[in-house]
């Protein structure tokens with residue numbers, strides 16, 4: 301018999317989590333204005349809000365925490381991180397930042413100006429926020445297959461080269477600072493980009509003199525999919541694949557809270573000294589001196605170790621297999637989910653799940669609330685609330701998909717938790733016909749409203 305996957309680690313420390321009653325959860329929800337970001341963690345039993353900064357560090361990472369160097373300038377921990385980033389990505393120039401969006405803020409301050417367009421594959425929300433905040437536009441060039449959740453295309457994060465070229469043809473080079481490839485593509489469902497597509501985007505962009513930048517939060521998971529799905533890649537190591545992916549870019553922004561296997565941190569890495577020098581000024585203004593950029597020395601040291609662990613096949617295999625386990629259980633139970641299952645999360649199709657809830661009443665948010673009520677599980681809406689209003693017309697933007705994301709923290713929950721989650725969602729599915737009303741917004745912020753929005757029952 302073929303052996304099943306098993307985690308290449310065992311548990312050395314545990315953290316208590318708290319079940320609650322349905323009554324308690326109803327009260328907490330009301331007090332939270334039906335925004336799950338407003339719940340206290342003690343009110344959540346299984347937290348699938350995000351895989352960002354919520355994973356478990358290894359004993360080796362904790363050892364690095366003890367020996368980190370807290371020098372303001374030129375710390376040993378910075379050197380460790382710089383060497384590791386160069387080893388994995390090939391980029392020599394490193395600017396640490398306190399998290400991924402800070403890396404965007406610093407790099408975009410150097411590169412993006414009013415009126416620019418930034419083509420890419422479904423930009424992440426903070427990325428889009430940082431582009432639009434500068435009165436520039438993010439243009440989504442993701443392949444159409446990404447928006448058909450039944451389509452089994454193995455690389456649904458890919459960029460459509462025709463869409464990309466039409467952006468290159470309709471704007472002057474001066475107004476396209478770079479093409480942004482997000483690996484894996486979070487917004488379209490944790491879907492990977494193939495090496496072939498990255499290469500083709502690089503070739504096309506070269507023809508128009510446009511550099512390529514990677515938004516690389518889940519680059520190691522992307523490399524795992526390349527190894528396991530792309531022709532001719534199965535014999536290569538994850539680290540070899542990562543090195544090749546990044547060789548097609550001028551640089552990267554990183555949220556270390558994902559594939560860095562740490563709880564906080566980010567960085568920019570570049571192979572272009574001029575851009576590095578320009579961005580370094582903004583690091584000093586916004587983040588801190590260039591050898592720490594808002595990070596403690598110990599956190600940089602733990603990140604250096606985390607990047608090594610995250611780019612090992614056995615770890616990635618157990619990680620992605622656990623996410624698949626949840627996806628496959630839901631598929632067996634008849635729950636509509638996005639296929640193929642993404643790298644870090646399972647995405648439930650709320651439009652199919654709750655056909656009786658109107659788009660204006662936020663079906664994915666409604667489903668997130670129902671799942672929390674059912675079992676104390678916190679997921680997150682990836683739908684109309686997240687999509688924000690159009691910055692010019694101020695109308696709601698209705699994305700093609702309305703999804704409930706169940707993000708799986710790294711090395712954190714057991715497969716028993718996975719069974720629990722699948723059963724809870726099945727219970728909601730069984731009573732889906734009774735769910736006919738959603739929610740209305742009572743208060744929202746101008747930009748990135750989903751973090752702080754307040755809602756009431758429709």
Ligand SMILES: *Cc1c(COP(=O)(O)O)cnc(C)c1O
Pocket residue numbers: 352399400401402424426427482486515516517518554555556557558565566
């Ligand atoms: C998380 C994330 C970011 C932002 O990073 P933070 O560390 O949350 O600030 C940017 N892009 C992608 C693709 C992400 O997943």
